[in-house]
Amino acid sequence: MTTGKPLDHFVNETPFDPYSATKLTPDQERFYLSSQWRLMWLKFRRHKLAVWSGLYLVLVYLSVVVSEILAPYAFTARHTDYIYAPPQELRLFHDGEFVGPFVYPYDVSLNMEELRWDYRENMAAPHKLRFFCTQDDFEGARYAFWNLFETNFHLVCPAAGSQFFLLGTDRLGRDILxxxxxxxxxxxxxxxxxxxxxxxxxxxxxxxxxxxxxxxxxxxxxxxxxxxxxxxxxxxxxxxxxxxxxxxxxxxxxxxxxxxxxxxxxxxxxxxxxxxxxxxxxxxxxxxxxxxxxxxxxxxxxxxxxxxxxxxxxxxxxxxxxxxxxxxxxxxxxxxxxxxxxxxxxxxxxxxxxxxxxxxxxxxxxxxxxxxxxxxxxxxxxxxxxxxxxx
The missing domain is CATH 1.10.3720.10 (MetI-like)
Known part of the structure; x- marks a missing residue:
């Protein structure tokens, strides 16, 4: 009869004695006849942290293939009106109502005392984000995907006339994300x-x-x-x-x-x-x-x-x-x-x-x-x- 135990249950089990009269169960027989790579996989998947790390790295390398699509802007696109803009908070609710993913636009002013730009969120005008979208009305929207063809398809797009800086911008106004x-x-x-x-x-x-x-x-x-x-x-x-x-x-x-x-x-x-x-x-x-x-x-x-x-x-x-x-x-x-x-x-x-x-x-x-x-x-x-x- 089959024990019903998963195959990797036998990874740390006492080795089978060939001179014993005990008969192997089908699960045990599959384990003891497994190849070296099969045994490695059974032991590896018990290491949960390593498995999750491997999945994370796979996702990172997959993102490399479609990085232009995942990025809201081209990495060279400059937003000269938003130099050193702080990260925008991604929100779901406005005035107690569910709106969906959105950001509040920035009101920009020049601080003459500290010689820097001050950014304040305009809480009266939420700008919803669009997903799996095409966009042409901002710099860096179009790109040559792997230098094969030109497109303007992005995973996320800011509202028309708005901006989306989830991690802020740098000294040239380029989106850090x-x-x-x-x-x-x-x-x-x-x-x-x-x-x-x-x-x-x-x-x-x-x-x-x-x-x-x-x-x-x-x-x-x-x-x-x-x-x-x-x-x-x-x-x-x-x-x-x-x-x-x-x-x-x-x-x-x-x-x-x-x-x-x-x-x-x-x-x-x-x-x-x-x-x-x-x-x-x-x-x-x-x-x-x-x-x-x-x-x-x-x-x-x-x-x-x-x-x-x-x-x-x-x-x-x-x-x-x-x-x-x-x-x-x-x-x-x-x-x-x-x-x-x-x-x-x-x-x-x-x-x-x-x-x-x-x-x-x-x-x-x-x-x-x-x-x-x-x-x-x-x-x-x-x-x-x-x-x-x-x-």
Whole structure:
């Protein structure tokens, strides 16, 4: 009879004794015959924080695909009448009646004593927001979606003649929310491309060092020690400052990703080397050698798949370091520069302490950086625990 227990109930159960007379239930039989990936999934989904972090990251990367649609304005659109406008509060009720999502428009006046603009909400005229809409009557409404076709479709649109600044504006009157949404495309992509470069170099050099040993291992180890002896941030800064100033934003973006990838591979290479040093003496690896398999086939088909789960966890934990690297370089003015926008470029606006004291909403771009880094850390912890056969 079937116990009715879910399959992942048996993840931490005492292993079945094959010499026992007890007969396996169908659920137990499915569990004990599951593949390594199936067992990893059963253990991973018990780590609720890692699962939610993974879902959050999936949503972030999906938003990158349609960032122009999600953003109320183009990231370059300027609203010169609303410089340093504070965040508008999203409301549902006006005078005790349900109106739906709306904001109160701002009445703007110049404060001559403090030499700043004062913004006051006009409580008499609520401006409803529209969703899944097209709009042409404000700057930045039209955009070229992935440079394929021009459209003016947005997830949310302010009322005609109104404005919608959920997170406020910056010194040029640009909507911070729109810039954060569209800046995610650069910041999140840097992490993936940088990790890809690091992953290829780490597996290649670490595999050579761990499988062949000898002079190859000595050379790779010395290169790793030299790279690891330099502080990461000053080395990033030096290489970034060496890039030609006349490069286009695309070339600067590629240069930053290559720099981050070239300097992040030593940790992964050492992990691959240590695993291959142990696995190359196993019976299945020796049998492949005796059958005449080439070293590249032995490494790629037999050794690396034996700890693929650990590699996935390592890559997941490496992505946030790439994102933080790009953010730090752009914050210091040595990475990406306008008109390209990223979270680091946005934080560069908050370098002036006096501006932050008067306009604290300039620090909003730090929030997605923190949330994404924490999500990657939690996801990596969950994958690492799921890949560990002793847990």
């Amino acid at each position: 729109s810039r954060i949404i569209q800046g995610a495309r650069i910041s999140m992509t840097v992490g993936l491309i940088g990790v890809t470069i690091s992953f290829v170099l780490g597996i290649t050099l670490g595999g050579i060092a761990g499988y062949f040993g000898g002079a190859a291992d000595w050379c790779v180890q010395r290169v790793i020690e030299v790279i690891r002896s330099f502080p990461s941030l000053p080395l990033w800064m030096a290489l970034s400052a060496a890039m030609p100033v006349n490069w286009s934003p695309i070339l600067v973006f590629l240069g930053i990703t290559v720099i981050l990838g070239l300097l992040d591979w030593p940790g992964l290479a050492r992990a691959v080397r240590s695993k291959l040093l142990a696995l190359r003496e196993e019976d299945f690896a020796v049998a492949a050698q005796l059958m005449g398999a080439k070293p590249t086939r032995i490494i790629g088909k037999h050794l690396l798949p034996s700890f693929t789960s650990h590699l996935i966890a390592s890559v997941t934990l490496a992505v946030p370091s790439m994102i933080l690297g790009e953010t730090a370089l752009s914050f210091l003015g040595l990475g990406l520069k306008p008109p390209v926008t990223s979270w680091g470029v946005l934080l560069n606006e908050a370098q002036n302490f006096n501006a932050v004291a008067l306009y604290p909403w300039l620090l909003w771009p730090a929030v997605p950086v923190i949330m994404v880094v924490l999500a990657f850390q939690f996801l990596g912890d969950g994958l690492r625990d799921a890949a560990d056969p002793y847990k």
